[in-house]
Every structure is written in C-alpha cells, then in structure tokens.
Amino acid sequence: MAEKKKISYGHEFTKGLLKENPVLRLVLGTCPTLATSTSVVNGVGMGIAATIVLVCSNICISALRKVIPSKARIPAYIVIIASFVTMVQMLVKAFVPALDQSLGVFLPLIVVNCIILGRAEAFAGKNPVLASAVDGLGMGIGFTAALFCMGTVREILGAGTFLSGIQTMIGSFVDLGSFNGFDFTPILEKLHLAPMTLFILPAGGFFVFGVLMACVNKIAEGKGLKKADQLGCAGCPYAAACGKTEAACANETEKEAAAQ
C-alpha cells in the first residue's frame, strides 16, 4: 500500500477502521485496550488521547522523514512521540483531571503503544504529510472504536451502566444537564439480578477481547480476508528495528507459513 504512487485518502482513512483495525486485526496496543476498557468513557478517553498523539506524531515524523537518518530513526521517533505524549498528558491533567485519574499510568504509557511506533515505522516514515495525517486519524478512530465496543460490553455486563461518569469527563465543556449515563441496575434489581462484576475485572477483559476477536475473525472469514493472528515475529512492529532477531524472525515466519 505504501509503494503506490497515487494515494487514495479515502482508502488510507477507512482501512484503519475495519480492514486493518489496529486492535482487532493487527493486534497492536493490547495493553491499553484491556486496561482502559472497563467503561465506555474511560476507553473512549484513552482512544482520543492516543489518536491525538498518533496524528501529531505521524505529521511530524512524515515531515521530517527526509532529515532523519534511517539508522537513528527509532530513537528519533521515540523522542517525537514522547514529546507529544507529554503535551497530551499536561492538557489532560489541566482540563480533564478525572480522565487522568482513571487512566493513571496508561496515559504516559502511550509512548510505548505499539500502534503509534508501528504506524511511524510502517507508514509515516515513507509517505507524505497529508496521507500520514489521514492514516493516523483512521487508525486512531479504529482504535477508539475498538475500545468503545469493548467498553460497551464490559460496562453493561459488568456494572449495569452505560456511559457512566460522562459528566466528569465532558461536563465542563458541554452542557449535559443532569445526564450522567444510563443506569440499568434498578431494572436488574427488579429481575433479582446483579451485574456480573467479573466483566470489569481483568479476567473479563481478556475474555471479552478474545470473544470480540473471534467475532471479527468470523466476519472477516466471510469476506475472504486473512486471519488476524499475526503474533510472533511477523506481527511485531519492532521486527524491522531489531536487527538481531531479523534472521530468526524470517525463519519463524517461514516455518509458520510452511505449517499452514
């Protein structure tokens, strides 16, 4: 896709949403996905923060792609990404302190989110500025959408609410009245049911992620797309960066291909 002379912006944008969804198809950024999807508001907050960093770093890296020597590109990318993460961190702390509280360590950890370095390496380092920005936006929205799906399932099943805590997140910017998410617990109580707390615990995170990925596999299979299972060296965004394992990676990938 990167070698094409003519860039279709529509394609660059939409591929991140479904076909190459970073979380569900490329299996990148699993740590923040699992950790921050305990509620919809948390997950979407994380998604937006990461999208901002991704778009800015893609633009910056793409603009500097002819200046950065290829041997020193990974450290250069990391410095650029870390600067934007620091900016986003400061903005979130100043304007949405509740989000800073709930994301905790995962806000600075956007630096090591594989999606961002992965896109820098795979796309922004080789393509013009506008295309990279569109690519970053598409991937970021794909990430946010995946977090939204996971958050929805986990929050409704695990806590019996939907969009709870939205007041503390955007209440100071948008007038929501007294709306603070939907609460299904009274209905559940009438039916003598309680929310399944398991789903907001870590175990539920792994489970929902696994099932969601299985669903996506099933849909993709119907459309004749390749399977998402890319773990091991083939799916590692650092494969190109880590010279030492390159040969080992090629071996492993070949073996996997032969086994299939």
Next chain:
Amino acid sequence: MKFYIALLIMGILTSNFVLSKFLGICPFLGVSKKLNTAVGMSAAVIFVMLLATAATFPLNKLLEKYDLGYLQTIVFILVIAALVQIVEIVMKKYIKPLYNALGIYLPLITTNCAVLGVVILNIDNIAEYASQGVTYGFGHAMVNSFAAGAGFMLAMVIFAGVRSKLETADVPKFMQGLPITLVAASIVSLSFLGFTGLVEGLGLLG
C-alpha cells in the same frame, strides 16, 4: 521488613503485572509459546526492570529538584533505551554466556510497556505511600521492580504450560489462535483473583 514482603506478595500474586495490571501483554501473548523462550524473556525483563529502576529512581529526585517533573516520560524512555543499548554492548564484550541467554530479548524490551510502567509506578508509589504515612525509598522501589518482574515470569511460565495443552485441543475454527489464547488467559487471570486480600489478611500493611 514487613513492607518488603508485602511488596513482593503484591507484585507476584495479588496485583500481578500481566494478569491484573495489563502491562506487558504483547510479550505475554507473543513469546509464551515455548517454556524456554518464556523463561529467557522473563529473565531479561527482570534484569532490565531492576536496571531501569536503579537508574531512574535517583534521576527523578534530580528532576524534581529542578522542577522538571513534567519531563518524566521523555527522560525515562530515553534513559531506558540508552541503558539497554549500553548494557547490551558491555554484556556482549565481557559476559558472553549471559549475552547468549538474554541478548536477543534485550532490544525488544526497550519499548516494552512493562518496563516503563514499573518505573513510572515506582515514582507514583512515593506519593501514594507518603499519604499513608509510609516512606517509599530506593530499596522499596528495587524490591517492587523485582516483584513485578518475578510476577511477569510466573505468569509467562504458567501460561506457557497452558498453551502447550491448547495446541492439542480441538478448538472451533473461528476461535483458533489468538481468541482461544485470550480466553485461556482470562481463566488464568481468574485463578489469580483467589489471592485477593492476601496482603491485608496477613497484616503486612500497617
């Protein structure tokens, strides 16, 4: 002494880095196929975590002294990256056997979220424990890092065993590969819930 034991138990069992804090999921899913690679990777992670903490914990004091706390993220990631590179070079030259065992994992660990995570959590812990009236010093940070790494190793080793069983299991086609691995991880994580309240129950935290 009690506090050190509490930190160890928390890191390894009750708030396991992989299974309840979701740090280092990529290597957990990617490298846990075989037992020997799982052990090698975890050993390298423990090593780098200790090293990174030893370097960044004092450095943080310096940053705070000059009111540069906001540079934390960018400084820490660079320090970790540089440190790993230097250690790799030194190891290759002088400690060949160790390099052969851990070497190939080192470049992968630089940008692993577990390492940056433990370093940042250590800094956050200072304020958190201070509010409870407990001082959290360099020794505590090192023990905490070791516990985090050991917890990572425990999860990796257990999971390598689970995965070897999975390979012979008859799994529905759309669940094959990652989805069933994640469901298995969910069950392993569930079993670790059994340790909840262990630290408080033993009365290790005042």
